[in-house]
Structure formats: structure tokens, C-alpha cells
Amino acid sequence: MFRKCRQDSPPALYLKRALGGLYHQTLMSIIEKPSILVNEISSWYFFYMANKSADGHQGAFFNRLLLLTESFLSYRKRVRRIKKEKQEKKNIFLDWIEAFLWAAGMVLLINQYLIQAYQIPSGSMIDTLLIGDRIFVNKMIYGPELLPGIGKLTSPVKPKRNDIIIFENPSYLTNSLARELAQRIIYMLTLSLVNIDTDEYGEPRPHFLIKRAVGVGGDRFIQEKGNMRIRPAGESRWYDEREFNSSKGMTHNLDRLMDENSYTILEAAGRAAGYRDLGVQVPPSIMDQASSAVNIRYPDLFAHEKARLEVLRGAQPHVSRHSVRLAQFNLGIHVPESRLLPLGDNRDNSRDGRYFGPVASSRVLGRGSIIYWPGDFRSRSFAAFQRFGFFR
Secondary structure (H helix, E strand, O other): OHHHOOOOOHHHHHHHHHHHHHHHHHHHHOOOOHHHHHHHHHHHHHHHHHOOOOOOHHHHHHHHHHHHHHHHHHHHHHHHHHHHHHHHHOOHHHHHHHHHHHHHHHHHHHHHHOEEEEEOOOOOOOOOOOOOOEEEEEOOOOOOOOEOOEOOOOOOOOOOOOOEEEEEOOOOOOOOHHHHHHHHHHHHHOOOOOOOOEOOOOOEOOOEEEEEEEEOOOOEEEEEOOEEEEEOOOOOOOEEHHHHHHHOOOOOOOEOOOOHHHHHHHHHHHHHHHHHHHOOOOOHHHHHHHHHHHHOOOOOHHHHHHHHHHHHHHHOOOOHHHHHHHHHHHHOEEOOOOEEEEEOOEHHHOOOHHHHOOEEHHHEEEEEEEEEEOOOHHHOOHHHHHOOEEOO
16 A cells, blocks of 8 residues: 555655664564554654545554554553552552551451461360460361351361361350450451450450361260270270271370379269268268379369269269269260361360360361461470471
């Protein structure tokens, strides 16, 4: 179409120069300054239009090409200019508030639906988790809550035996829904650094518990002198817990703080408590045995309670509550379907499913995954550094 221009005409000379320098000047600067190419095309277009033929269809084509090119190349520059103008007009105080709200919103979304930070408040999971450990809990794996304490999304992955799970304490009593919501939001925003949910002594209330899922649907458990025995679903044989764990390849440590030789003393203290509940004098032989029970630092409260109930049932067989409670010790704990029995690895210092029973799988909020700050890190010991990372 350019053949209609005379070879020595000014538009033809200009086109030669434009085409010759396009790769060296215009095209190489398109990324930084797209307007340069637009200016070149504009000049090219107007020179051509001055010498175009009478047809006119080339002019319409170049007009559309110019508009399309200008729109495409100027889009990013226009967006950057608009953002810059808005930023200059914005109040710096409002800008800080907007940045803070955006960051807080992202932290809440991540904590609510993906991973959440928790701090270990007690020694119930020693040696796996120590007091003060800060961990990340995977909340996506079992389905996160829609809102804190409200609803729950389903997940194809269900909690299984030996998972370290976090769940809401069945014994926890909330003051109000608004306070609970505020407490959970503050706890998530500060990555577990601030917990306003405290008791009258300033100690954190155990709203959430982290334990190991030891029992699953169909299992039965009996505790004898602090040691658990398990009869898995569909089997008639009772296994010692350590034996069962070894056969399943589960190698976590079960920590015992109470010496098994102290059970004679502890059971004597339980029988003495039963006599006192009846309002009768404690036999001297039992009193002598029970006198040193105060020196047991972490007593097995189940053995103590069982010995007390045996005395009460023997003296009051007509009181059904003694027989019912004692039967729970003798028959053990049955785990219904779709429920889990959570127990602490530190059996002598853990308030767990032995007290409040199995918990529903749907109430499990997540699975413990990573220690991101060990509670004993200040010791600067090699063992503390080794505890960074995944745990199970």
C-alpha cells in the first residue's frame, strides 16, 4: 500500500527512517515507556494519511490499529498513575490503619482455615511436647471451622489412631459467646502470645486440649496401676499398651512419673478417704500406710478413687452411684464409633479422656504438626535446637 507514495516524497523518507530505527529505538523502549511506540505510530500514521490514496480503507485500518495499540500499551502506565495519585491523596494515618487491617485479616484467615499457632500450657504431653512449646496446628486436614466456635467444614481425612489432635475441652464452660469469640481472635492475631481467657488466679483456662488419639471406635481400655490395657475392635485379646504400640510401629514414649512401688501407699490413702467419707475411724494399719502418701508428687488419682469407692460400696451396697462409678473402673472405657479416646503421653499428669470420656471426631479442630519455638529454647542446649520441626 506504500507504493502509491512517490519514492522521493517526505512521507516515504520518513517511513524508511522509522522502519530502520524501530528495532533500535522504539521497540527496545516499549517496556519502560510504551508511549514512545504510540508517538511513532501516530507520526507514521499522520504522514501516511497526508499522502493516502482515494480509497480510504487504509485510513480506517490504521485508525483502529492506533487506538488498539494505544489502549494496550498505555494500560499499565495508566493503572500505575492512578494508584500513585490515590496514594498521594490518602491520609498517612488511614494508610497505616488500612495496612494493619489487611495484615490482621490475613493472619485471621490463615489461622482460621490453614494453620494456627498454639502454646502448650501443661506437661501432659511430656516428652513429646514440653511446657511452653509453641506449635503450629494443621487445621485444614480435618476441615476447619467456618467461624471460631461455629460450624465446621467436612473433610475426607478423618483423625486416626496415634494422631496428636487438638480439640475443645468438653469440661470448659464459656462466660459468653462474645467473650469467647474475642478471646480466640486475640489469641490468633498474637500467634498465641496473648491469652485473655484466664481464671481468678490469672492462669490460662484450658479451653483447648492437645492429646494423642490412643483409642478409636470399637476399642476398649482398662487402666491397672497406671498402665493401660487395650482390646482393639473385633479382637478378644487384651494387650498391654506398650506391646500394642510396638506391634503397630508406634514409637512415642509413654512417660510415668509415679513409682509403681508407691501404689500400696496410694491405695491405702484411698481407703482411708473412704472411711472418712463414712464418718468412721480409720483403722490404724491403714493410717500408718497412708501417712506417707503426701510425699507422692504425681499420684495416680484413678487408683486412689477406685480404692475409696470399694470401701464406700462395701459399706453402702444400696447406694447405686458407688456401684456405677466403680463399674466404670472395673469394666473400663468403651470408645463408640466416630469417637476418639484422647490421652496424654504423660499419664500421671494429664487430665484427658479418662476423666471426660471419648470425644467426637467432628469436634477435633486440627492435628499438631510443627514445633516452631521450643519452650526450653532459652537453655541454648543442643537438645532444644533438635526439637525444632515436625513431631508426632
